[in-house]
Amino acid sequence: MGPLLYYALPALGGYVMLSIFFLRRPRLLHTPWVPAFYPRLGAHRGGSGERLENTMEAMENSMAQRADLLELDCHLTRDGVVVVSHDKNLSRQSGVNRDVGSLDFEELPLYKEELEVYFAPGHFAHGSDRRMVRLEDLFRRFPRTPMSVEVKERNEELIRKIAGLVRHFDRSEITIWASEKSSVMKKCKAANPEMPTSFTVSRGFWVLLLYYLGLLPFVSIPERFLICFLPTIINRTYFPFSCSGLNQLAAVFSKWFIMRKSLIRHLEQRGVQVIFWCLNEESDFEAAYGLGATGVLTDYPTALRRYLDNQRPPAPAL
Template sequence: MIPILYLVLPTLGIYIMLSIFFLRRPHLLHTAWAPTFPICLAAHRGGSGERLENTMEAIKNSMAQRADILELDCQLTRDGVVVVSHDKNLSRQSGLNKDVDSLDFKELPLYKEELEIYFSPGHFAHGSDRHMIRLEDVFQKFPRMPTIVEIKEKNEELIHKVANLARSFDRSEITIWASEKNSIMKKCKAANPEMPTAFTILRSIWILLLYYLGLLPFVSIPEKFFFCFLPTIINRTYFPFPCGWMNQLSAVVTKWIIMRKSLIQHLRDRGVQVLFWCLNEESDFEVAFNLGASGVMTDFPTALRHYLDKKEEPRAPASST
């Protein structure tokens, strides 16, 4: 037993030192890659805290705040139109208890006059524009605006239509595939491999496991975006579980697991942009950027723009006495 320990312990020590060394110097193992469009301000659902979500008015408002990227969800209508809509069922958004794919585009209802902001419970968004829009409308009006397109269901027609829209507007490199599920992401990548991808839930868990095992520096990372919730918003503005104690426990556990500066820095050094969602308060912006995040996804682009501009303000020189 003792001779084995003499062999195992030095080997383990060397492995740990090498892991830490390459975690901090990934350029020695991997080709450096710089983002073509760095992101600080990502507008969630087009900026759903200041105007009605996913409307052209919300997107224009976010553009006025110099948003770096839009985050949009897509559904497919009965007549094959890709529309920007978070929900498949229209009850929450419009009060009509029908699915998007059961209606033609011209039959889609208006949004309600006010919508509760999901990540700011008790607060409501309003706007003069209540129309649902096509993804094509967004690409046509803002052809060079980077956009995250989240696909929620394994709908191959929807996936191929999004892929073809990105190609036809010559914007594959600035249109990002996002999905929670590996099976959907696989189909997205096959439909348009030129579009960058974000981590799925399973891939995110896998990356965290590799990080804690010390193996992360030695594996390839094809994804270019890591969208992650900020654990400190759990049980405050984000309630993933119906029970309070489960939310409290998940906040503690995920805070310990995810909030690691060395992990975030390593991903960024590997060319992965790390964005925390969905943050709507200045204190949360501060936490995210102090952790080393590339950017923040928010419902309130104006609030985040004010925060970013304030951080960039040059400090007045100290007066001499």
């Protein structure tokens, strides 16, 4: 046992020191990807706290607040139109118990007159525009605005059509593939490999594991965005579990596990932009940017714009 410790402990110590050294200086091992854009203010579902989610009115409102990124989800109608909708089933949004894929685009119902803001329980959004929009309409209206397009299901026709629209409007560099599922992301990357990708859930856990094992500096990272929930919102505005005890446990554990400045700094230095969702309070804005995040996804772009503008250093006295 003695000789083993004699050799193993120095080797382990050397490995730890080497890992820490390259964790802080990733450019010595990797050439960082240079992003085409830096999204400081992202509008979740187009800014679903200030206007009805995913409507053109919501997108226009967010752009008036100089949003850098529009976050949205897509589904395919029966007649093959790519529409912007968070839910597959229209019950919550429209009160109609039908799936998007069971209706033609012209048959899609209007949104309800008011919708509860998912990440601000007890708060409701209203708007004069209640129509669902096509992804093509958003690309045409905001041709140079970066967007994150999430695909929730392994629908190859949907993926193919999104990829085709992105190419048609020449916006591959500013449109992000997003999905929670690695099987879906694999299809997305095959359909348009020029689009930057975000981490799936399993890939996110893999990066965390590599970080804690000290191996992250030595592994390549193909993803360009880590779009992750901020742990401090669990059990306040985000309730992933029906049991309050599990939510409390998840809040404590994920805060310790994820909120690491050294991890976020390492990813940023390698060109991976970290974006936290979905934050609607100033204290959460502070926490996210304090960790070194590139940006924040919010339901309230006006509040985040006010916060960002107030962070500007005062002009020097003349």
